[in-house]
Amino acid sequence: MARAIAGLYVITDARRPRRVALESAVESALRGGARVVQYRDKSDDARRRHQDAKTLATLCRARGATFIVNDDVELAVAVAADGVHLGRDDDDLAAARAALGPGALIGVSCYNEIERARRAAAAGADYLAFGSVYPSATKPEAVHAPLTLFGEARHFTDRPLVAIGGINADNIASVITAGADAAAVVDAVFAAPDVEQATAELVACGFGPAPD
Ligand SMILES: Cc1ncc(COP(=O)(O)OP(=O)(O)O)c(N)n1
Numbered sequence: 521m522a523r524a525i526a527g528l529y530v531i532t533d534a535r536r537p538r539r540v541a542l543e544s545a546v547e548s549a550l551r552g553g554a555r556v557v558q559y560r561d562k563s564d565d566a567r568r569r570h571q572d573a574k575t576l577a578t579l580c581r582a583r584g585a586t587f588i589v590n591d592d593v594e595l596a597v598a599v600a601a602d603g604v605h606l607g608r609d610d611d612d613l614a615a616a617r618a619a620l621g622p623g624a625l626i627g628v629s630c631y632n633e634i635e636r637a638r639r640a641a642a643a644g645a646d647y648l649a650f651g652s653v654y655p656s657a658t659k660p661e662a663v664h665a666p667l668t669l670f671g672e673a674r675h676f677t678d679r680p681l682v683a684i685g686g687i688n689a690d691n692i693a694s695v696i697t698a699g700a701d702a703a704a705v706v707d708a709v710f711a712a713p714d715v716e717q718a719t720a721e722l723v724a725c726g727f728g729p730a731p732d
């Protein structure tokens with residue numbers, strides 16, 4: 521069943537612009553064990569963004585994976601995504617909830633700010649993301665978020681906690697041990713020469729063998 525925020529959470533890389541390549545890369549990530557897919561594309565090519573998001577929404581639905589659109593509430597509604605991810609420069613949570621409805625999954629970036637997480641949880645966020653937990657080549661300007669935030673946040677919310685930023689096979693176990701329910705990655709999956717194998721390795725290192 522779709523809609524859970526747990527396990528390996530992969531985020532697409534708009535530096536790989538072709539739709540067929542994008543679709544096949546995401547398909548490989550799903551075969552490797554990714555459970556959540558976020559479509560992240562900062563371009564202003566609305567037509568491509570709509571086509572890509574529609575393609576990935578269909579793919580994720582068929583595979584039972586959760587599909588999230590980054591930033592763009594309108595696009596999430598248009599392609600019937602499972603939800604949207606919002607940061608401090610994006611729509612606010614109440615507006616997104618009004619547009620997407622009570623069943624949508626709305627994730628909120630909390631950076632390294634525990635008070636922002638507390639407010640987002642109280643306002644009804646469905647998951648909270650902290651990062652960058654390690655230096656990120658995808659977003660080198662991101663603030664550093666210490667792993668202690670996951671334990672702190674667990675005191676006031678039972679919502680899923682997501683770690684993001686510079687996560688790879690060597691360090692993914694550390695973020696799960698710290699209390700993250702999901703690990704979000706771009707490069708560790710989509711910059712890998714073999715996307716399926718890289719995904720499977722991350723899943724094995726972070727979440728252990730799949731149950732029978
Ligand atoms: C799962 C997840 N966590 C954090 C982010 C970052 O969101 P934001 O701060 O809005 O930055 P951009 O991704 O929009 O550059 C994310 N996208 N996903």
Ligand SMILES: Cc1ncsc1CCOP(=O)(O)O
Pocket residue numbers: 651652655656657658659662684685686687704705706707708
């Ligand atoms: C969107 C975002 N926000 C904080 S780090 C990051 C990028 C994560 O990408 P990578 O897994 O390649 O470090």
Ligand SMILES: [Mg+2]
Pocket residue numbers: 590591605606607608609610
């Ligand atoms: Mg954003």
